[in-house]
Amino acid sequence: MATDYYQLLGVARDASPEEIKKAYRKLARKFHPDVNPGNSEAEARFKQIQEAYAALSDAEKREQYDRFGSVDPSEAGFDPFGGARGGPRSRGGVHVDFGDLGGTGGFQDLGDIFGNIFGGGARRRPAGPSKGEDLLVQVEISFSQAMQGASVTLPVQRKVECTRCHGSGTEGTARCSSCRGSGTVVSTERLKVRIPEGINDGRRIRVAGKGTEGSRGGPAGDLFVRVSVREDPFFKREGDDIRTTVPITFPEAYRGAEVVVGTIHGPVRAKVPAGTNSGRTFRLRGKGAKNMKTRTFGDHLYSVEIVVPKVQSPAGEDAARKVSELYGEDPRKGLPTGLG
Ligand SMILES: [Zn+2]
The missing domain is CATH 2.60.260.20 (Urease metallochaperone UreE, N-terminal domain)
Structure with missing residues (x-):
């Protein structure tokens, strides 16, 4: 059974809040226990749908969830760091949230568990290639940019393989001085993102492969750009x-x-x-x-x-x-x- 909230609701990762609500309502009606008396499978499904909707209908929770992609809900309660680790940072008007460095509780702390800055010891990592984390950045555009479409350049911070040690974290027998042994460094890339004409406030744009680099040959995660549109005094x-x-x-x-x-x-x-x-x-x-x-x-x-x-x-x-x-x-x- 899929535990990805987007898959559970059958919506795209950049689905609008309206699309999520619509999908939830449709599924909730289908799997509601009143409609399926005595059907424990439907009941379990109903609970999962509710859980998915609770996370994706809340903008803040959705943002947190998006940073880590699929999350096994049974691990969600495991929080050895207890939250409170600084919020999203702001750089030149663009809010850049960087995966496992921020966190105020809940799902965000899963980044600490899954991420490798604390060694990833709390999670059994698969030995094979693994996909990099998805990143979320926010950008604010003017009303006319939203109406006409625009191209914006965003500073996006991603973790990339350290070029000095090629990801090994070591130089000979010593710890790599560039990445201090982690094998990765933070690089700021100026990424050009096309905003399509007519974009709605709060909509997300997916830029494939521009998230965190994968490890052991795995593909990079995706970058999600959440667009907020400034109001116009006239239109x-x-x-x-x-x-x-x-x-x-x-x-x-x-x-x-x-x-x-x-x-x-x-x-x-x-x-x-x-x-x-x-x-x-x-x-x-x-x-x-x-x-x-x-x-x-x-x-x-x-x-x-x-x-x-x-x-x-x-x-x-x-x-x-x-x-x-x-x-x-x-x-x-x-x-x-x-x-x-
Ligand atoms: Zn290094």
Whole structure:
């Protein structure tokens, strides 16, 4: 039985929180004990699914879990170091978490157990090749970078084989002075990562083979880049749609007008029909954000907001009186005045 949480839920390692939730719900319904009375296999599966979801639905726990890939849950309780070992470090705005050097408890401490900086004595390591650890870095990008796609260069710290001793940890009979006997050194690589157009906040990008180097000829782990997207003061994303507010004047609302609506694809000339109320929302098809999966674009939704002129003057007073005569009846007529 697979104990990899992603495999248990049948989702990709870069699955979005929504995808994880959806997969969990589907499986939970299928294996729920109420649906499978007396079926101990389903019950065991249900427990595993819950365990996987508990870890992957919590951003912090998921991050911790991702650093070590598959973890045997029976070993999860084994924590000889008791946690509290410094958190993620920050370098020039990019948070670089480095596998088995950080840790605040829980799964993170498994890095200390599995990793080799403490000699790896707590775990029976297989003699054959083993895959390197996955690494997670975070990067923050602007809203426009997310909408248009971007290429970012990240400083990524990886453990690589010591070139002085070629990983043996020794120089003749002495301990290698470069890696102090560990056989590995930390190298900072500037890695160029392409951010696809339309990326959602919190999404992960997998860069294969850019994690920690494997040992005894094993493949390198993967690098996961978690992308957080800064908010834009004007454009708001909702799913694949983009929402904005467009201010219009009273005469434009009354008579109708052609206005320029700013979209993430550039300006679009759009019509406001005569007699448009404040708050009315219009749709520009295909002018929204790109969906990374379907490669189609969402819509741009703009709501108009009638702006009242600021300057108070006798002419304005006169105009306002004339406008008020245009209302056939009290716009609040028929509205309830309370709960009764
Ligand atoms: Zn060395």
